[in-house]
Amino acid sequence: MAAPTLDDLRRYAVARTLFPLTTLARAITKLGFVQADPIRAPARAQDLTLRHRVKDYRAGDLERRYPQLDVEEDVFVNYGFLPRANHALMHPRVVRSKWSRARARSGQAVLDFIRERGEVHPREVDAHFGLGRITNWFGGSSNASTQLLDAMHYRGMLRVARREGGIRMYSAQDHPPRPEDAEARRQRIDALVDMVVRKYSPMPARSLAELVGRLRYAAPQLAGERRAALERATQRLPNSRIDGVTWYWPEAERPRASRDAFDTVRLLTPFDPVVWDRRRFSLFWDWSYRFEAYTPPAKRKLGYYALPLLWRDRVIGWGNVAAIANGLEATFGYVTGAAPKEPAFKRELEAELHRMRRFLVRRPAEIRIEQTEPRTTGRSD
Numbered sequence: 001m002a003a004p005t006l007d008d009l010r011r012y013a014v015a016r017t018l019f020p021l022t023t024l025a026r027a028i029t030k031l032g033f034v035q036a037d038p039i040r041a042p043a044r045a046q047d048l049t050l051r052h053r054v055k056d057y058r059a060g061d062l063e064r065r066y067p068q069l070d071v072e073e074d075v076f077v078n079y080g081f082l083p084r085a086n087h088a089l090m091h092p093r094v095v096r097s098k099w100s101r102a103r104a105r106s107g108q109a110v111l112d113f114i115r116e117r118g119e120v121h122p123r124e125v126d127a128h129f130g131l132g133r134i135t136n137w138f139g140g141s142s143n144a145s146t147q148l149l150d151a152m153h154y155r156g157m158l159r160v161a162r163r164e165g166g167i168r169m170y171s172a173q174d175h176p177p178r179p180e181d182a183e184a185r186r187q188r189i190d191a192l193v194d195m196v197v198r199k200y201s202p203m204p205a206r207s208l209a210e211l212v213g214r215l216r217y218a219a220p221q222l223a224g225e226r227r228a229a230l231e232r233a234t235q236r237l238p239n240s241r242i243d244g245v246t247w248y249w250p251e252a253e254r255p256r257a258s259r260d261a262f263d264t265v266r267l268l269t270p271f272d273p274v275v276w277d278r279r280r281f282s283l284f285w286d287w288s289y290r291f292e293a294y295t296p297p298a299k300r301k302l303g304y305y306a307l308p309l310l311w312r313d314r315v316i317g318w319g320n321v322a323a324i325a326n327g328l329e330a331t332f333g334y335v336t337g338a339a340p341k342e343p344a345f346k347r348e349l350e351a352e353l354h355r356m357r358r359f360l361v362r363r364p365a366e367i368r369i370e371q372t373e374p375r376t377t378g379r380s381d
Contacts, residue, residue: 002256003240003242004240004242004247004255004256005242006242006243006283006284008255008256008258009202009242009247009255009284010284010285010313010314011258011259011260011261011313012202012249012253012255012256012257012258013201013202013274013280013284014258014261014274014310014313015258015259015261015313016201016253016258017031017272017273017274018052018053018266018274019053021053021054021055022053022054022055023054023055024050024054024057024061024062024065024069025069025070025071027050027053027054028050028069028071028081028082028083029083030053031049031053031199031273032082032083032086032195032198032199033076033077033080033081033082033086033195033199034046034049034050034062034080034081034082035049035078035079035080035271035276036073036078036079036080036081037269037271038166039293039305041293041304041305041322042305042321042322042323042356042360043059043060043359043360044059045269045270045271046062046080046081047059047060047061047062047359048267048268048269048271048272048307049269049271049272049273050062051355051359052266052268052272057359058358058359059359059360062081063162063163063166066081066160066162066163067161067162070083070084071083071084072084072087072159072160073159073160073168074087074090074153074154075154075217075218076090076195076217076218077196077211077214077215077217077218078214078271086195088175089188089191089192089195089219090192090218090219091156091175092156092175092176092177092178092221093154093155093156093175093219093220093221094220094221095154095155095220096220096223103148106129106131106148107148107151107152107157109129110125110129110145110148110149110152111152111157111158111172113125113128113129114158114170114171114172115172118171119161119162119169119170119171120169120170120171121164121167121169122143122145122146122149122167122168122170125145125148125149126143126145126146129145131143131144131145131148149168149170152170153168153170156173156175157172157173158170158171158172158173159171159172159173185222185225186225186228186229188219188222189215189219189222189225189226189229190229190232190233192215192218192219192222192229193212193215193229193230193232193233194250196208196211196212196215197233197237197248197249197250198250199273200273200276200277201248201249201250201253202247202248202249202255202280203247203248203249203277203280204245204246204247204277204279204280204283205234205245205246205247205248206279207277207279207280208230208233208234208248209230212226212229212230212233213226233248234248236251237249237250237251238250238251238253240255245283260312260313261312261313262312263312263344263345263348264310264311264312264348264352265309265310265311265345265348265349265351265352266309266310266352267307267308267309267310267319267321267352267356268307268308268309268310268315269307270289270291270305270306270307270308272308274308274310274315275289275308275315278290281308281315284315285314285315285316285335287335289302289306289308289315289318290302291305291306292304292305292306293305302318302320302333303318303320303331304320305320306318306319306320306333307319307320307321309332309334311340311345311348316334316335316336316340317332317333317334317335317339318332318333319331319332319333320332321353321356323357323360323361327357327361328353328356328357328360328361330353330356
């Protein structure tokens with residue numbers, strides 16, 4: 001079979017991850033992992049990701065339906081949602097840094113408290129134990145109980161039972177012991193690598209190596225197995241070298257088989273698998289996209305939460321979208337300085353904004369569209 005071209009890989013990347021609409025449970029299973037982010041501009045990342053893959057999806061559906069789904073919240077290569085079968089590959093999680101005796105006693109007391117009640121809100125733990133406030137990762141102050149619950153969740157002592165107004169409600173969790181012989185460890189780390197490959201392919205070699213490195217968060221007890229797992233992956237996965245870059249994709253998939261994309265416009269979250277790998281983004285679309293929510297306003301070029309704008313199989317610009325009192329407000333910028341002149345693009349952009357409006361506000365409303373000055377960040381090296 002002829003080697004794929006970069007155009008083939010780009011079409012394949014879009015087609016394989018923007019699969020036909022399905023149910024929420026099936027979409028999460030097919031993705032294998034859905035990254036979460038708390039910023040709502042215009043909605044949380046997990047909702048913006050799922051709306052392109054789940055029929056009649058509305059903002060907040062994942063949170064509302066989570067208790068009935070076979071899904072867990074946890075850390076993978078980032079924080080997000082995983083099918084329980086994938087979640088089980090990471091546990092029992094063994095964290096290398098040990099707690100002090102005092103911390104261990106606090107954790108056990110909180111665990112006993114949660115077991116007794118079945119499910120708790122963090123404020124119940126704070127009210128009962130009065131652990132005070134401590135400096136958080138960002139240099140600010142937060143409840144010590146909140147950090148303790150986060151640590152217990154990461155260590156597998158707790159699970160997120162549901163959310164209440166966006167706040168995690170916890171219940172106790174036990175993970176059965178697993179075989180720890182060399183072959184069992186090899187199978188587990190290889191399965192985790194395959195999760196990465198299925199989610200983010202096709203992927204450049206450097207991206208594959210970096211994502212395998214991030215599995216130290218998912219399964220720190222397997223950290224010593226990562227290098228050998230990467231070597232095995234590069235040997236078994238189909239690959240092709242294009243313009244000095246080696247690309248990998250899952251076994252049994254055929255990048256050259258992907259057809260041209262339909263005439264469809266999509267506004268993607270910065271965390272969508274189509275967009276997430278900024279190295280791949282630059283190679284595919286020859287411009288640099290930056291997530292600027294944490295960039296000082298005066299230095300932003302695209303906007304606080306600019307959504308990459310996909311037209312067919314090309315990311316041609318970005319949009320900033322907000323729900324307003326009477327509907328939806330959207331502004332756009334384009335890499336070339338202007339929107340495509342094809343009537344089909346205008347029609348499909350309007351259709352995407354109507355889908356976004358239904359996803360966000362569920363009622364008829366007006367849509368305001370503006371074009372911003374084109375300001376790209378240039379090609380990434």
